Amino acid sequence: MSNVKRLDINYKTDELFEDFRNFGNEDLYLVDELRGEMIDASSDSPFYGIYVGDRLGARMALYRKGEVEETYFPDFDDYNVLWKLEVLRDFQDRGYGKALLDFAKEQGLPIKVIARNQSKPFFIKHGFTDLEAVNRDGHDVLVWKP
Numbered sequence: 001m002s003n004v005k006r007l008d009i010n011y012k013t014d015e016l017f018e019d020f021r022n023f024g025n026e027d028l029y030l031v032d033e034l035r036g037e038m039i040d041a042s043s044d045s046p047f048y049g050i051y052v053g054d055r056l057g058a059r060m061a062l063y064r065k066g067e068v069e070e071t072y073f074p075d076f077d078d079y080n081v082l083w084k085l086e087v088l089r090d091f092q093d094r095g096y097g098k099a100l101l102d103f104a105k106e107q108g109l110p111i112k113v114i115a116r117n118q119s120k121p122f123f124i125k126h127g128f129t130d131l132e133a134v135n136r137d138g139h140d141v142l143v144w145k146p
């Protein structure tokens with residue numbers, strides 16, 4: 001159905017994210033994350049998206065665990081962190097969010113996600129477990145285990 005593509009880290013990606021800044025949720029912009037990755041160009045892009053025609057309609061960041069996540073997901077030595085999954089309003093309810101989740105699950109590692117903007121039911125519907133914990137910003141922490 002939908003092809004998930006790794007997004008390059010460059011100024012073109014910044015332009016692709018413009019729709020998300022204009023029409024998306026401010027809490028999910030990924031502006032700081034993108035700019036930080038552009039500065040550290042030695043890493044592979046953690047950004048993935050789905051194009052609808054020539055427009056980026058859905059995107060997420062998928063990072064390998066970092067030390068900061070240990071507090072919320074101590075049961076695994078290795079896992080991914082799914083960060084700020086967002087589907088533009090015009091493209092919602094077409095399976096793009098599920099396609100991004102399925103792509104993340106296909107990596108074969110457990111996944112930790114921070115549920116923002118009432119997204120917790122979406123993640124629970126797709127097999128994530130609520131840890132009954134919140135991060136320092138008050139967002140729910142959920143996990144998925146393969």
